[in-house]
Amino acid sequence: MPLLDKVPGELKLYIGGIFTPAQRDALEEANITHVLSVLRMPLDDDLFTPFRHHAVQVDDVEDENLLEHFPATNRFIQEGLDGGGGVLVHCAMGKSRSATCVVAYLMQKHHISVSEALLQVRQARSIVEPNDGFMKQLELYGQMRTPENVEDTPAYQRWVYQHEIELSRAVGQAPEAEKIRFEDEHVTDQAANFELRCRKCRRPLATSQYLVAHGSSKSANDQSQTPSTVETSRDCAHYFLDPLSEWIVPGISLSKSRIDEVKKTTVSEIRRPPGFAVSSPANANTPRQNL
Numbered sequence: 017m018p019l020l021d022k023v024p025g026e027l028k029l030y031i032g033g034i035f036t037p038a039q040r041d042a043l044e045e046a047n048i049t050h051v052l053s054v055l056r057m058p059l060d061d062d063l064f065t066p067f068r069h070h071a072v073q074v075d076d077v078e079d080e081n082l083l084e085h086f087p088a089t090n091r092f093i094q095e096g097l098d099g100g101g102g103v104l105v106h107c108a109m110g111k112s113r114s115a116t117c118v119v120a121y122l123m124q125k126h127h128i129s130v131s132e133a134l135l136q137v138r139q140a141r142s143i144v145e146p147n148d149g150f151m152k153q154l155e156l157y158g159q160m161r162t163p164e165n166v167e168d169t170p171a172y173q174r175w176v177y178q179h180e181i182e183l184s185r186a187v188g189q190a191p192e193a194e195k196i197r198f199e200d201e202h203v204t205d206q207a208a209n210f211e212l213r214c215r216k217c218r219r220p221l222a223t224s225q226y227l228v229a230h231g232s233s234k235s236a237n238d239q240s241q242t243p244s245t246v247e248t249s250r251d252c253a254h255y256f257l258d259p260l261s262e263w264i265v266p267g268i269s270l271s272k273s274r275i276d277e278v279k280k281t282t283v284s285e286i287r288r289p290p291g292f293a294v295s296s297p298a299n300a301n302t303p304r305q306n307l
Contacts, residue, residue, distance in 0.1 A: 020046060020104070021140040023118060027125075028102035029093065031118055031141055033110035037063050049101025052092055054082075054113040068096065076112045078149030079179070083157060086120045087166055093121045115144040119154055124162035130154045212255060222255075 019036045020043070023029040030046060037043070037051055051064055053071040070092045074080050089105075096103035107113035115137055122133035130151070138144050146154065156175055157166075166172050184191045212222045254271055 021110070022046070023122070023140050024136055027097060029097070029118065029121075030102060030104045031110050031114050031137065031144075032104060032106040033114075034106065034108045036104060036106050036110070037067075043067075043104065046102045046104075048104050049099060050092065050096030050103045052089060052103065052105045052114075052117065054089075054105065054107045054117055057108075072113075072117070074113060076107070076147060078147050080149065081153075081176070081179070082113065082116055082150055083153040083172065083175075084166055086117070086124075086157060086162075087164055089117045090121050090124055093117075094125075109143070110141060111143050112146050112150060115141070116146045116150040116154060119146070120157055120162070123154070123158060127162075130158050 019039050020030050020032050023031065028047065030048065034055070037053075049068060051067045051069050053059060053064075053069065054074060056073045056075050059071060070089075072082075072085050072089060074082050074085070093103050093105070105114045105118050107115075115134075118137050119130065119133040122128060122136060123130065126133070134144070134146075134154075156171065160166070160169050160171050163169050180191050210223070211220050213220050
């Protein structure tokens with residue numbers, strides 16, 4: 017197998033291994049101007065002196081985050097191709113890391129699926145085989161529609177947080193406080209009736225769509241009421257919430273004495289002229305929540 021393999025098509029895009037950059041004659045013949053190195057190891061700067069060089073320091077392991085580098089590697093590849101030269105993407109074997117970056121670029125460039133891009137790269141280099149972790153990242157990248165900004169995409173943020181959860185489970189401890197992600201803080205397309213905020217720091221803790229309805233002990237014995245129709249008891253001292261993260265098992269409760277229920281309003285009250293009669297609403301006798 018040659019050390020330098022061209023991806024099929026009109027693009028001057030090549031893939032290789034760790035010894036490929038040293039093949040100066042082959043690189044000159046291919047008019048290589050940009051070299052993308054995707055591996056974690058010391059590299060001789062003199063080896064890349066004639067080229068525009070970009071290095072991504074990652075290991076070929078399943079839990080390595082290569083997805084966050086896709087926008088930068090795509091831009092680097094496109095920059096080289098736009099300049100009229102050829103682009104070499106290499107790792108240690110030209111099998112996993114470099115192939116993953118090339119596949120990600122082809123997915124964004126041609127708007128194709130992971131399998132289609134991978135098949136195209138394998139036509140040039142049959143040993144190409146991204147590890148399972150990189151394959152999942154490529155699939156997620158496709159589901160995200162190959163965005164220019166990966167880190168601001170909710171799906172990516174959720175994936176990163178899930179990785180933190182798995183790491184915390186492995187070491188037997190909860191995630192660090194600043195890394196905890198509550199899904200209700202990221203919901204923008206669902207209207208909530210109110211928020212629950214800490215009385216001390218005013219931080220939003222949850223929104224109403226995550227409350228679990230429950231009744232008092234008396235209503236629990238009433239067979240005429242079902243759990244789906246029983247409203248949250250006002251006599252109860254806690255709010256009960258769905259588990260907001262998988263590390264919280266089985267759920268969480270908030271003491272009403274330590275939080276405020278902040279109603280969300282969409283229309284402000286209209287100021288009326290003096291003497292204007294206003295009819296009392298039907299629920300005027302309902303006690304107000306502690307705000």
